[in-house]
Amino acid sequence: MADTVMVKPDLSFIRELKETGGDTLKQCYQCATCSVICPQSPDDKPFPRKEMIWAGWGLKEKLVSDPDIWLCHHCGDCTSYCPRGAKPGEVLGAVRKQAIQHYAPVKFFAKAVNDKSQLLKILAIPAVILFLAALATPGLNKALPPSLMHEGAFGNFINTWLVDAIFTSAALFALWSAFKGITNMWADMKAHSPQQPAGSLMQGLTAVVKEVLGHSKFKECDVNKERATAHQLTLYAFIGLAVTTTLGFIIMYFSGEESIFGKMLFLAMKFIGNASAVALIVGAGLLYLNRKAKDEKSGLGTYFDWGFLTVVLLVGVSGFLAQIFRYMGADNHDPNFLAKLIYFIHLVCVFYLFAYAPYSKFAHLFYRTTALVYARMSNRQ
Numbered sequence: 210m211a212d213t214v215m216v217k218p219d220l221s222f223i224r225e226l227k228e229t230g231g232d233t234l235k236q237c238y239q240c241a242t243c244s245v246i247c248p249q250s251p252d253d254k255p256f257p258r259k260e261m262i263w264a265g266w267g268l269k270e271k272l273v274s275d276p277d278i279w280l281c282h283h284c285g286d287c288t289s290y291c292p293r294g295a296k297p298g299e300v301l302g303a304v305r306k307q308a309i310q311h312y313a314p315v316k317f318f319a320k321a322v323n324d325k326s327q328l329l330k331i332l333a334i335p336a337v338i339l340f341l342a343a344l345a346t347p348g349l350n351k352a353l354p355p356s357l358m359h360e361g362a363f364g365n366f367i368n369t370w371l372v373d374a375i376f377t378s379a380a381l382f383a384l385w386s387a388f389k390g391i392t393n394m395w396a397d398m399k400a401h402s403p404q405q406p407a408g409s410l411m412q413g414l415t416a417v418v419k420e421v422l423g424h425s426k427f428k429e430c431d432v433n434k435e436r437a438t439a440h441q442l443t444l445y446a447f448i449g450l451a452v453t454t455t456l457g458f459i460i461m462y463f464s465g466e467e468s469i470f471g472k473m474l475f476l477a478m479k480f481i482g483n484a485s486a487v488a489l490i491v492g493a494g495l496l497y498l499n500r501k502a503k504d505e506k507s508g509l510g511t512y513f514d515w516g517f518l519t520v521v522l523l524v525g526v527s528g529f530l531a532q533i534f535r536y537m538g539a540d541n542h543d544p545n546f547l548a549k550l551i552y553f554i555h556l557v558c559v560f561y562l563f564a565y566a567p568y569s570k571f572a573h574l575f576y577r578t579t580a581l582v583y584a585r586m587s588n589r590q
């Protein structure tokens with residue numbers, strides 16, 4: 210006689226899935242159309258049909274440690290062909306959100322960042338820190354010797370050393386959170402997945418980075434081809450902004466702006482920074498419009514998606530406006546109130562985006578990359 214398998218459904222997990230975009234999951238009758246349609250699904254143990262039944266049964270441990278949930282790019286092909294309107298693409302999106310919360314090391318942020326009613330509380334953290342930094346700036350600027358005064362454009366408003374200290378701390382917190390999350394996920398994938406990774410981690414990572422940069426898998430989607438282009442543009446915008454920040458650090462702490470080298474770096478920083486900001490606004494704007502236009506076919510998403518996209522857009526727009534208002538002012542080194550206000554909003558948004566990255570939709574960057582490496586190393590792709 211076959212062994213009896215006990216299924217222990219996690220009812221609160223089912224409820225959370227339903228509340229966060231997976232409300233249609235019980236409509237699935239396991240016809241497998243979605244797995245046949247999905248351009249990302251491997252032939253062996255395809256998805257998302259099996260994930261739909263696991264979701265219906267509330268098998269949280271199985272789902273959050275399933276690398277396949279990250280092979281999905283939320284293109285919506287399966288949702289648009291599902292005969293029952295079960296929206297498997299949306300259900301997988303809800304599962305990924307639960308996985309991010311499950312692996313997040315600080316549960317308060319995992320809950321608060323993705324809960325609309327907590328938005329003010331979560332924004333208040335950077336707002337208060339930056340406000341205190343602005344209050345401390347006049348005294349600090351007076352106390353600092355001229356050789357250590359890095360006023361910059363807004364240095365008289367919020368001291369640049371303080372800004373760097375705040376954002377370095379935020380980046381370290383984000384890196385620690387991401388590291389904890391992905392190492393725990395990797396251990397769970399190994400414990401629960403029938404396929405074990407083998408071979409060189411570096412080779413797997415290199416191949417995945419190439420794939421991500423080219424968006425080769427994403428472009429195989431049908432219903433939402435345009436989303437791949439917009440997503441790729443947004444990714445390149447972030448890479449450009451990372452290069453801009455690095456150049457800013459080199460200029461400020463090593464080369465200065467006065468030498469020929471410093472001037473060239475400054476010009477490069479301005480060019481890459483502005484081009485990246487345009488790419489960010491256009492890319493995120495297209496993603497926004499695409500979700501609205503394809504609502505019926507591929508699903509609209511939830512606050513988890515919209516909240517993140519809105520912050521990305523705000524970062525791009527506020528960065529641009531802060532620069533424009535600064536140059537419009539009479540004194541470039543003492544910007545007017547509006548320029549300072551926009552700069553403050555920009556800093557709050559940037560803090561939100563990066564410090565909370567492992568807790569928001571941004572975390573898909575780390576978790577998807579990890580799962581893709583796992584899948585590649587275990588011959589899943």
Ligand code: SF4
Pocket residue numbers: 236237238239240241242243244257258261290291292293294295296297
């Ligand atoms: S989600 Fe839809 S297409 Fe997929 S198995 Fe269920 S009913 Fe069929």
Ligand code: SF4
Pocket residue numbers: 246247248249250256257280281282283284285286287288297298301430
């Ligand atoms: S949303 Fe796209 S990638 Fe994800 S399971 Fe459906 S068809 Fe596959």
